[in-house]
Amino acid sequence: MLVNADFSQPATVAGDDYHWVASPQSGVERVMLDRLGGEKARATSIVRYAPRSSFPRHLHPGGEEIFVLSGTFSEDGNHYPAGFYLRNPPGSSHQPSSHEGAVIFVKLWQMQAHESEPVRVDTRNADAWRHEHGRAVCPLFENHHEQVWLERLPAGQPVFSNTDAAVELLVIDGQIDIPDRSLSQGSWMRFPAGLRPVITSGAEGATLFIKTGHLPSTLEHSKP
Incomplete structure (x- = not known):
């Protein structure tokens, strides 16, 4: 399959679909x-x-x-x-x-x-979070292969800043806005390296699960 x-x-898979x-x-x-x-x-x-x-x-x-x-x-x-x-x-x-x-x-x-x-x-623990560049970040895992974290953004903030690596995200809370639509809680997106659409946090902000460094570049290389 x-x-x-x-x-x-x-x-992209929208949370309401x-x-x-x-x-x-x-x-x-x-x-x-x-x-x-x-x-x-x-x-x-x-x-x-x-x-x-x-x-x-x-x-x-x-x-x-x-x-x-x-x-x-x-x-x-x-x-x-x-x-x-x-x-x-x-x-x-x-x-x-x-x-x-x-x-x-x-x-x-x-x-x-x-x-x-x-x-x-336990991301409910306030001690697991730190503040970086105006947003709250909760590191989950990191090694030479990948980085995984939660990020809590106030309203109207760009999701991506200075990286063009392949990335995957899941909207844990709130919503994100892309040029043609808004994506609610539960929405999932994946982007190959070098592709960065304009994505901002919605009117009530957003909490995102973000993962990078782990994605293969082709179907063939991604088989277990």
């Missing part, structure tokens, strides 16, 4: 943002757990990255409410579930093989 699989092209697809597990649905492969795929998705739904224990050979958007996501007896960032390294396994229901942003098969340590960041 190929969904937004040409990484040399921009891609989700198409939910049932997963193999009852009570769990997905919005496929990009995907290369079947059930074991390089994939970026929004995943929705119904209350009291779960997956059996399974392995993640290519690692798994999660940001909890709403509800509470649980794994192996640990509970992560909205605002938690989780990074499970390649070769890890878990048994995910949600008692109350949850919506999470998930990325699979997108880590370097040498990563070995799990990461947990």
Whole structure:
């Protein structure tokens, strides 16, 4: 299966235009943002757990990255409410579930093989944030391969400044404005290197999940 699989092209999925697809597990649905492969795929998705739904224990050979958007996501007896960032390294396994229901942003098969340590960041903690150039930033992860952070912008601020690297973003809260439309909470965008449309935070500001340095330049190079 190929969904937004040409990484040399921009891609956008608006938060008000989700198409939910049932997963193999009852009570769990997905919005496929990009995907290369079947059930074991390089994939970026929004995943929705119904209350009291779960997956059996399974392995993640290519690692798994999660940001909890709403509800509470649980794994192996640990509970992560909205605002938690989780990074499970390649070769890890878990048994995910949600008692109350949850919506999470998930990325699979997108880590370097040498990563070995799990990461947990509670972005609700004020101490996790710092101020840079008039905006609040919450670092989530960084290595030589990629950088991941949350950014909280006041109204009318440009989203991108001085970088032209390939980048991916998800609107966590608020909205962003592009030349022909506004994109609400839950909207996802991906841009190849060198392409930077004019994007500003909306009238009430925006909180964004931003990730850069991890994107392949072509479909062929991005297969797991």
